[in-house]
Amino acid sequence: EAQVTQNPRYLITVTGKKLTVTCSQNMNHEYMSWYRQDPGLGLRQIYYSMNVEVTDKGDVPEGYKVSRKEKRNFPLILESPSPNQTSLYFCASTPFAEGRSEQFFGPGTRLTVL
Amino acid sequence: GENVEQHPSTLSVQEGDSAVIKCTYSDSASNYFPWYKQELGKRPQLIIDIRSNVGEKKDQRIAVTLNKTAKHFSLHITETQPEDSAVYFCAASIGLLFNKFYFGSGTKLNVKP
Numbered sequence: 001e002a003q004v005t006q007n008p009r010y011l012i013t014v015t016g017k018k019l020t021v022t023c024s025q026n027m028n029h030e031y032m033s034w035y036r037q038d039p040g041l042g043l044r045q046i047y048y049s050m051n052v053e054v055t056d057k058g059d060v061p062e063g064y065k066v067s068r069k070e071k072r073n074f075p076l077i078l079e080s081p082s083p084n085q086t087s088l089y090f091c092a093s094t095p096f097a098e099g100r101s102e103q104f105f106g107p108g109t110r111l112t113v114l
Numbered sequence: 115g116e117n118v119e120q121h122p123s124t125l126s127v128q129e130g131d132s133a134v135i136k137c138t139y140s141d142s143a144s145n146y147f148p149w150y151k152q153e154l155g156k157r158p159q160l161i162i163d164i165r166s167n168v169g170e171k172k173d174q175r176i177a178v179t180l181n182k183t184a185k186h187f188s189l190h191i192t193e194t195q196p197e198d199s200a201v202y203f204c205a206a207s208i209g210l211l212f213n214k215f216y217f218g219s220g221t222k223l224n225v226k227p
Contacts, residue, residue, distance in 0.1 A: 031213065042120070042203055042217035043158070050213060058214065059115060090157060094212075101146055101212050105157040 004106035012112045021076045023091030031094040032074040036087040081113040116141040120218025135221045137204035138186040146207040194225045
């Protein structure tokens with residue numbers, strides 16, 4: 001089944017404890033992106049990647065890191081999480097090579113930083 | 115950067131009526147405008163999109179219009195049904211391959227049976 005998966009789906013952690021949220025897609029999509037969703041603010045883009053080893057900042061990259069070593073994986077790293085990073089996080093991928101612009105979203109990861 | 119504003123934040127309509135959600139954007143370089151529907155507890159899903167070289171696009175009960183001069187675009191849902199109840203997000207994308215996205219704050223649509 002073609003899909004975008006994220007792990008973990010729920011995470012409660014404490015300030016300063018490094019964490020990684022994984023994102024994987026099995027559709028061979030070139031483009032992948034991370035968003036955070038907060039009430040009243042819609043989705044805000046954190047980072048995106050056009051292909052392997054090609055990443056760039058979105059609108060709210062502060063406090064986050066990403067890497068794209070393989071086409072299928074695009075992990076989101078919080079080196080020192082803070083309470084203002086408590087949010088719902090979505091990963092998405094897009095098959096640009098197919099001439100399509102639709103973003104396929106993962107199921108989301110709800111992160112709470114205490 | 116780009117700023118996308120979406121109105122209204124909530125919209126309540128009677129089943130069978132039409133619903134219109136409007137968005138404005140600030141950067142004339144924006145060239146792709148998708149609309150996503152997000153049901154409660156679910157992930158966003160694309161319902162319709164339009165590129166900057168097109169003024170209108172329709173897909174069954176859903177249509178999107180784009181006015182590049184005024185920098186606004188709208189989602190039109192006709193003959194609304196209870197299953198249309200959800201949060202709708204507009205977005206504007208900048209970049210040769212639509213790589214950078216800016217979303218509106220969302221509209222919660224409630225369709226009353």
